[in-house]
Amino acid sequence: MKTPIFDFVQKYGNSDFSRFHMPGHKGRDFTGSERFDITEIDGADVLYASDGIIKESEENASSLFCTAKTFYSTEGSSHAIRAMLGAVATHKKGTRALILAARNVHKAFIYACAALDIDVEWIYPQNFTHLCSCIITKADVERAISDCGERKPDAVYITTPDYLGNIADVPDISAVCEHNNILLLADNAHGAYLHFLPDAYATEKGHPIQLGAHICCDSAHKTLPVLTGGAYLHFSENCPTRYIDAAQKMLRIFATTSPSYLVLQSLDRCNGYLAKEFKGKLAKTVKCVLTVKEKIASFGFIVEETEPLKVVVNIKKAGYCAAEFTEKLAEHKIVPEMCDNDYAVFMASTENDERDFERLAEAFASIPLKKPIKDDAQEMNLRHHERKLSIREAVFAPHKTLPVEEAIGKICGAPTVSCPPAVPVVISGEVITEQDAELMKKYNIKSVDVVDL
Numbered sequence: 001m002k003t004p005i006f007d008f009v010q011k012y013g014n015s016d017f018s019r020f021h022m023p024g025h026k027g028r029d030f031t032g033s034e035r036f037d038i039t040e041i042d043g044a045d046v047l048y049a050s051d052g053i054i055k056e057s058e059e060n061a062s063s064l065f066c067t068a069k070t071f072y073s074t075e076g077s078s079h080a081i082r083a084m085l086g087a088v089a090t091h092k093k094g095t096r097a098l099i100l101a102a103r104n105v106h107k108a109f110i111y112a113c114a115a116l117d118i119d120v121e122w123i124y125p126q127n128f129t130h131l132c133s134c135i136i137t138k139a140d141v142e143r144a145i146s147d148c149g150e151r152k153p154d155a156v157y158i159t160t161p162d163y164l165g166n167i168a169d170v171p172d173i174s175a176v177c178e179h180n181n182i183l184l185l186a187d188n189a190h191g192a193y194l195h196f197l198p199d200a201y202a203t204e205k206g207h208p209i210q211l212g213a214h215i216c217c218d219s220a221h222k223t224l225p226v227l228t229g230g231a232y233l234h235f236s237e238n239c240p241t242r243y244i245d246a247a248q249k250m251l252r253i254f255a256t257t258s259p260s261y262l263v264l265q266s267l268d269r270c271n272g273y274l275a276k277e278f279k280g281k282l283a284k285t286v287k288c289v290l291t292v293k294e295k296i297a298s299f300g301f302i303v304e305e306t307e308p309l310k311v312v313v314n315i316k317k318a319g320y321c322a323a324e325f326t327e328k329l330a331e332h333k334i335v336p337e338m339c340d341n342d343y344a345v346f347m348a349s350t351e352n353d354e355r356d357f358e359r360l361a362e363a364f365a366s367i368p369l370k371k372p373i374k375d376d377a378q379e380m381n382l383r384h385h386e387r388k389l390s391i392r393e394a395v396f397a398p399h400k401t402l403p404v405e406e407a408i409g410k411i412c413g414a415p416t417v418s419c420p421p422a423v424p425v426v427i428s429g430e431v432i433t434e435q436d437a438e439l440m441k442k443y444n445i446k447s448v449d450v451v452d453l
C-alpha cells in the first residue's frame, strides 16, 4: 500500500528548501521533529478539502477498514465526535436533535452536545458497577426508544469498548436501530485495532463498523502506532451518504486550519503497516496479553474479562488503593493507563515487547495480596438526577467553582471528570446530589463548576 503523505513529507523534510512559510521553526531542530512538521504547502493537499495525497491516503484507510468513507482527524476522537454529532444534528429542520446515549460517555460528547444544542436522553444499564462501564442490552435500547414517545430519536450512541475493556453487543443494538430506522453511532476510541483481530474474534469483538454501527470514531493513537491526536471518523456502507457530506462540513467547522502533518504522516504510514505485518503482530500480542492475564490471575488477583488488548485488575479486592498500587507498579517500572481505587487498567499494543509483558507479570508476582477493601460508600446510582437545564444552557451559563461538599444541590456547569477516564460523574444541567459528591471524592475531584445564575 502506498504512503503518499509520509513520502511527501519525508522528501520535503530531507530537501534543503528555504522555508518562507509557516511554521516559524522553519524546519530547524528545536525538539527534533521540526524537519517533518510542515503546513499545507503546494502538493501537501488540504485536510477536509482534499484532492491529492490526503485524499489518496484516506481512501487507503477506508479500504483497510472496509468503510464507505474514512476521514482523518489530527485532533483526536474528540474532533471526530463533534463532527459525527454535528452530522446528525444537521438534518433537523428547525428542531433540536435527540440522541439516546449510554451513560458512560466521554466528556467530548457532552461538549459536542453543548456546542450543537443536542438533547440527550440517557440509557442506563440494569446494574452500574463503575462510572466507566454501562453495559446496555437490546431491551434497554428498545425501552429507551419507546420512552421517547412521539419524538423519534435521531441516533443511539454507545461507547465500545469502554475504558474498562467491555465491548457492547453491537450486532443486537444495531438490529434494534435498524428496525426503528435510527442511526447507531459508536465511540470506538479504544478499538481501532479491533478490525484487524484474528477471524475467531470478528463476530462479537469486531470493529463497530463491521458489526453494524453506521458511524464511528477511532483514536488511532490509542491502540495503533500513531502519534497522539491521530484518529479516524468512519462511515459504513449502510450509512446514508448525506451524513458523510454533513460530517465533512462539520469537520471543517470545528477543525484547526493548521492540521499537524506529523500526525497526518503518522496516520498514513500506519496504513502501510496495517496492510502488511500488523495482523500477524496483533495475533501474537493478543496471545501475550492472554498469557499475562493468566499469570496475574494465578497469583490470586481478579482479572476482569475484557477486549483483547486490555488487562484490567480489581485492586480493591486485592486490598489496595490507587496511590499504593501505582507506587508498587512504579517500583517495577510499570506505568498503567489508569489506576483508580477500583481497577488498574493496562493497555497493550503490538509495540509492547516481551520484556514489557515479563515486567508486568513480575510486578504482580511480587505484590502481596491483602485483605479486600470494603467500599460501601458508593452504590452506583447515576440515574436519579433532576435535570434543571439543557446541556447547552448549563455549559454556556456563567459558572463558579465550589468545593465538592458545597456543590450539593447546585446545578452542574462543566462536566465534572477525573482524567482519565473523563467520564462525567454528573452531567451539565443536572442537580448535584450527595451521592455525586461522594463519588467525586472517590475520583479525587476536589472542586466543581456549578451554574451561577
Ligand SMILES: Cc1ncc(COP(=O)(O)O)c(C=O)c1O
Pocket: 075, 076, 077, 078, 079, 106, 108, 159, 162, 163, 187, 189, 190, 219, 229, 231, 420, 421, 422
Ligand atoms: C471513550 C473515549 N472517547 C473519546 C475519547 C477522546 O479521544 P481523543 O483523546 O482521541 O480525543 C477518549 C479519550 O480518552 C475516550 O477514552
